Amino acid sequence: MIDVTSDLFGDLLRLPDGLFTRQDAVRAGVRDRVIAAAVHRRLIVRVCRGVYTSPGPLSVDEQRHLVARAALRSYEDAVLVGAPAVAAHGIPLFEVPALPGDIARPIVREARTAQLRIRPLRHASVETDWGPATDLPTSLLQLTMDHGIPAGIASIDAALHTGATDTDALQAALGEIAAWPHSSRARCAIAWSDGRAESLGESVTRAILRGAGYRVDSQVRIADGDGVVVARVDMGIEGTHVLLEFDGKVKYTDGGPDALFREKKREDRIRSLGYVVIRVTWADLFHAERIVRAVRDALAAAA
Structure with a gap:
């Protein structure tokens, strides 16, 4: 039986990025059959041809x-x-x-x-x-x-x-x-593309809507009857009162209940000016039909 211990690869795994090559191992006196045995026992894992690292969960x-x-x-x-x-x-x-x-x-x-x-x-x-x-x-x-x-x-x-x-x-x-x-x-x-988008979720939402034939404006400013800007929303369907806010970034997470209350008041204010606000979540991005259907229903209701 080949004697393989995790300590055998300690110095190698301290190389940059926690990676070592077969050539690194050979220079350290570790033979190919020892490397193969260590891979089999999951003491190390193969990343790609001839390159190894330690096992463990990765994002x-x-x-x-x-x-x-x-x-x-x-x-x-x-x-x-x-x-x-x-x-x-x-x-x-x-x-x-x-x-x-x-x-x-x-x-x-x-x-x-x-x-x-x-x-x-x-x-x-x-x-x-x-x-x-x-x-x-x-x-x-x-x-x-x-x-x-x-x-x-x-x-x-x-x-x-x-x-x-x-x-x-x-x-x-x-x-x-x-x-x-x-x-x-x-x-x-x-x-x-639109560099005004402030999150991946906003960008994907806009891509879905553009693919469905809607023209979308980013970072829409909402003004009251006196022309005072009361809010800025992620995007809106051009020429309509239908707006979309992407919740994936959770704008108010760090603010606790007070931030949530302010967000509700803000949205109530927008709705009072005659706008329809559609909330899009990260999960919705994987079901494009939900977003398109919500916009289609909102436009029909406003007609």
Whole structure:
């Protein structure tokens, strides 16, 4: 029987990011059969080809970061692309799975492993805290092509909101990938993007409504009969009195009952001015028909 203890990998697991490669282990005198036995006993886990870490629960974001760093450790010529590149630039993602991790290398055809999608390298890279990645506009468009318009809009809005990129840079990046498969998703996401959105939930709600044919305005200011602005709401259906507020960010969580009371008074004030307010929750984002139906019913009631 092979003698395997968790202490055997202690020094290796103290390497950056808690990752070590097969080459690191061999240099430390650990043979392949010992590594295999440790994986079998779950003393360590394989992140991607030839890269290992300690076992333990990870959030999706933590797993994405770990896989990205492991891929760069495994392939010295790799560059992060798509979703992990967007995350590497510090931009949040909406419901994008951690696997497969996306990288590019100087290869001719796309290849896959159990954990990675490896694409031909077509763009220059920039340095991020995670390592080399494609520039943010290109990364955002690749994300959109890979994971769809709502996910793309959510991250594009966030990048526009923080000033990390702008529409001109996105349009320039679009020109370089215009002939790629699913580039129409990227084109649509740019057209529907709005940097005024203040949360991923707002962005996805707007994407759902735009997809249903509604024109949506963000951060709508509500004024009373004297022209005094009494509230600002997340979004409204253009040309109507139908408004939507996204509750996923829970604006009043930290304020306790007083904040909840103020929010109710605020909404009562908006309704008294003839507006219909629809509350959208995070769960609703996964049932787009609920949001569309609520808007459709509100418009019918107001007609």
